[in-house]
Amino acid sequence: MNRVAIVTGSSRGIGAATAIRLAADGYQVGVNYLSNNVAANRVVEQIRGAGGLACPIQADASSEKDILRMFEQCESKLGTPDVLVNNAAILKPQMPLVEMSFERINEVLAVNVAGAFLCCREAVKRMSTRLGGRGGVIVNVSSCAARTGSPGEYIDYAASKGAIDTLTLGLAKEVADEGIRVNGVRPGFIYTDMHADGGEPERVDRLKKKIPLGRGGQAAEVAAAIAFLVSDESSYTTGGFIDVAGGL
Ligand code: NAP
Numbered sequence: 083m084n085r086v087a088i089v090t091g092s093s094r095g096i097g098a099a100t101a102i103r104l105a106a107d108g109y110q111v112g113v114n115y116l117s118n119n120v121a122a123n124r125v126v127e128q129i130r131g132a133g134g135l136a137c138p139i140q141a142d143a144s145s146e147k148d149i150l151r152m153f154e155q156c157e158s159k160l161g162t163p164d165v166l167v168n169n170a171a172i173l174k175p176q177m178p179l180v181e182m183s184f185e186r187i188n189e190v191l192a193v194n195v196a197g198a199f200l201c202c203r204e205a206v207k208r209m210s211t212r213l214g215g216r217g218g219v220i221v222n223v224s225s226c227a228a229r230t231g232s233p234g235e236y237i238d239y240a241a242s243k244g245a246i247d248t249l250t251l252g253l254a255k256e257v258a259d260e261g262i263r264v265n266g267v268r269p270g271f272i273y274t275d276m277h278a279d280g281g282e283p284e285r286v287d288r289l290k291k292k293i294p295l296g297r298g299g300q301a302a303e304v305a306a307a308i309a310f311l312v313s314d315e316s317s318y319t320t321g322g323f324i325d326v327a328g329g330l
Contacts, residue, residue: 270327
């Protein structure tokens with residue numbers, strides 16, 4: 083039986099590493115992206131080149147219409163998803179809360195929180211054994227920022243990750259008897275493009291002295307934790323979190 087995974091925001095960074103890892107673990111992967119079709123196609127080609135199956139799926143995680151289309155395309159091209167990795171998220175330039183606009187806060191919450199909720203909803207509709215599905219696994223990508231609050235940088239982003247943690251806890255209990263496990267990973271400082279969006283591309287190197295392991299993390303190291311939570315090796319784990327943060 084084919085096993086199918088959707089990884090949101092998997093054209094780059096942690097999502098791309100996760101898509102490639104899950105494909106290597108035997109999943110057919112829906113590679114979701116917002117606008118960078120070149121990067122998404124590169125991930126798909128890498129998976130295909132290694133003998134796997136994947137397809138790019140453009141969809142904006144802040145649009146309900148797009149999310150519905152993403153799941154429909156995944157079903158028609160690959161099959162019903164067994165795995166959802168809720169990874170897509172944005173952050174905005176560093177600033178204190180006192181300077182944040184209403185538009186900015188809403189945009190961060192729309193992508194990072196509402197988008198993740200809707201993706202969970204669509205996944206549960208298809209996975210739930212109560213609704214005729216064959217079960218499944220959801221992994222939500224949170225952040226250490228949920229614990230630290232990111233003062234002076236992006237409290238809006240940190241709070242969105244706090245919401246992801248609560249979503250993970252609540253949904254895990256809600257669907258535990260429907261064949262679905264729901265867990266989270268909390269990356270720390272990982273080398274990806276995201277820090278440039280915050281206005282500081284070299285942020286990981288600036289902060290790495292504060293990390294007990296003394297270095298920033300690689301996207302593949304986060305993907306390994308996600309792959310564990312997706313796999314049957316974690317069959318008795320739900321509502322749990324793995325910090326991938328070098329001891330932070
Ligand atoms: P990234 O390198 O900035 O990549 C972001 C990905 O999300 C891209 O594939 C992008 O697509 C996609 N995306 C952005 N907005 C989207 C939208 N509205 N709808 C659909 N897809 C969208 O990010 P990353 O650093 O790998 O982060 C991945 C996850 O890890 C996020 O949840 C982030 O909060 C979390 N995290 C990262 C770090 C870190 O240090 N990097 C630390 C803690 C947590 P395009 O390529 O089309 O733009």
